Amino acid sequence: MDHIAEPVARLIDELNKLPGIGPKSAQRLAFYLLRTPREQAQALAEAIVEVKERIRLCSTCFHLTERDPCAICANPQRDRSLLCVVEEPLDVLAIERTREYRGLYHVLHGALSPIEGIGPEQLRLRELLARLRDGQVAEVILATNANLEGEATATYVARLLRPLGVRVTRLARGLPVGGDLEYADDLTLSRALEGRREF
Amino acid sequence: MDHIAEPVARLIDELNKLPGIGPKSAQRLAFYLLRTPREQAQALAEAIVEVKERIRLCSTCFHLTERDPCAICANPQRDRSLLCVVEEPLDVLAIERTREYRGLYHVLHGALSPIEGIGPEQLRLRELLARLRDGQVAEVILATNANLEGEATATYVARLLRPLGVRVTRLARGLPVGGDLEYADDLTLSRALEGRREF
Numbered sequence: 001m002d003h004i005a006e007p008v009a010r011l012i013d014e015l016n017k018l019p020g021i022g023p024k025s026a027q028r029l030a031f032y033l034l035r036t037p038r039e040q041a042q043a044l045a046e047a048i049v050e051v052k053e054r055i056r057l058c059s060t061c062f063h064l065t066e067r068d069p070c071a072i073c074a075n076p077q078r079d080r081s082l083l084c085v086v087e088e089p090l091d092v093l094a095i096e097r098t099r100e101y102r103g104l105y106h107v108l109h110g111a112l113s114p115i116e117g118i119g120p121e122q123l124r125l126r127e128l129l130a131r132l133r134d135g136q137v138a139e140v141i142l143a144t145n146a147n148l149e150g151e152a153t154a155t156y157v158a159r160l161l162r163p164l165g166v167r168v169t170r171l172a173r174g175l176p177v178g179g180d181l182e183y184a185d186d187l188t189l190s191r192a193l194e195g196r197r198e199f
Numbered sequence: 200m201d202h203i204a205e206p207v208a209r210l211i212d213e214l215n216k217l218p219g220i221g222p223k224s225a226q227r228l229a230f231y232l233l234r235t236p237r238e239q240a241q242a243l244a245e246a247i248v249e250v251k252e253r254i255r256l257c258s259t260c261f262h263l264t265e266r267d268p269c270a271i272c273a274n275p276q277r278d279r280s281l282l283c284v285v286e287e288p289l290d291v292l293a294i295e296r297t298r299e300y301r302g303l304y305h306v307l308h309g310a311l312s313p314i315e316g317i318g319p320e321q322l323r324l325r326e327l328l329a330r331l332r333d334g335q336v337a338e339v340i341l342a343t344n345a346n347l348e349g350e351a352t353a354t355y356v357a358r359l360l361r362p363l364g365v366r367v368t369r370l371a372r373g374l375p376v377g378g379d380l381e382y383a384d385d386l387t388l389s390r391a392l393e394g395r396r397e398f
Contacts, residue, residue, distance in 0.1 A: 004292060005253070005254055005263055005265040006265065007246065007249045007250045008250055008254060008263060010246050010249070010250075011246040013246075014239075014242055014243040014246045017243075018228055018231060018232075018243075019231050020224060020227065025219060027292070028218065028289070029218070030250070031289055032218050033247055033250060034250060034254060034288075038251050040213075041247050041248070042251070043213055044213040044216075044217075044247060045244040045245070045248045046244070047206065047214075048232055048241075048247075049240070049241065050206045050209070050210075051207055051209075051210045051232060051233060051240075052233075052240045052241070054204075055204055055206055064203075064204055064233060065204050066205065066206065070204075088230070089230060090226060090230050093226070
């Protein structure tokens with residue numbers, strides 16, 4: 001970074017810290033921001049600041065929100081007997097996009113991962129148990145990721161909830177829609193076989 | 200974007216405007232910024248604002264700079280008889296990284312592109328001609344891109360400079376270092392043949 005003005009170098013440096021943004025992309029983005037109208041760059045800077053100032057976690061479900069409780073928890077039309085447990089706020093959006101689910105959520109903010117030092121106490125598990133205490137929830141859907149950490153977390157949560165007598169389900173594993181059997185990995189295929197249903 | 204707090208949606212929207220950042224990456228980046236310590240998000244926002252406030256174009260070479268003239272133009276050790284013409288500020292950085300070039304630069308801020316409506320008057324060509332007037336520059340190196348627009352621009356600039364009697368050169372085209380002859384495209388290979396040199 002010779003002969004590059006210090007503010008530009010600093011912007012490249014900050015952009016480079018973002019996930020998935022390497023040094024080359026950071027450079028490209030910085031020069032784009034330099035060329036872009038001042039209002040657009042300003043809008044981005046303000047959006048970043050504002051999000052940090054105005055967004056907090058819903059004290060019920062721990063989804064990101066401006067108002068506590070969040071829009072989902074506050075919505076009287078949501079089915080309060082269904083609770084979907086997810087790892088991250090992005091997972092809430094993914095499930096909302098299906099327009100199939102009308103229950104509530106609980107965001108764990110992570111998954112068990114001994115390698116990264118994430119144990120049960122780092123997740124919002126105590127709060128999950130507290131929510132189930134009043135018996136309103138009839139079914140807990142474990143919608144953690146279908147990877148190692150997600151499976152471990154689902155197993156752990158399922159065991160934790162067993163004494164409560166609540167119904168615990170897990171998202172189906174199988175071939176992705178549009179997926180080619182030929183290219184499916186062995187594990188996905190065995191899960192698809194295991195989970196086969198009447199036609 | 201149902202059930203997503205408005206400031207988060209706006210941040211995703213602003214990030215999505217950046218080149219190479221699609222809706223999915225914008226979401227991922229927004230949630231990363233939400234999780235990240237406030238100081239880091241703040242640092243990024245400030246770097247964006249600062250770059251727009253403090254960076255301007257060098258009035259001589261039109262490279263990005265904090266001080267006018269820029270560090271390269273102001274450096275008495277640079278060879279003032281050599282002028283390298285590039286399309287964008289990023290190209291200056293690329294050439295500086297080689298540590299082979301000790302002359303000055305002239306940034307055109309674009310390349311001729313009839314499709315995008317970029318004609319000669321949109322480039323810093325008048326300023327280039329003005330710089331050559333005092334006869335200090337002995338050689339102009341055309342370092343525009345090796346694509347259609349870059350070639351057209353180089354041809355145009357070369358024609359423009361012909362009456363001035365200054366030496367005009369173009370970066371060599373040929374096989375990239377480490378490149379496999381087998382995989383080289385036809386044009387690159389013909390340029391490599393054309394430009395062959397005594398061994």
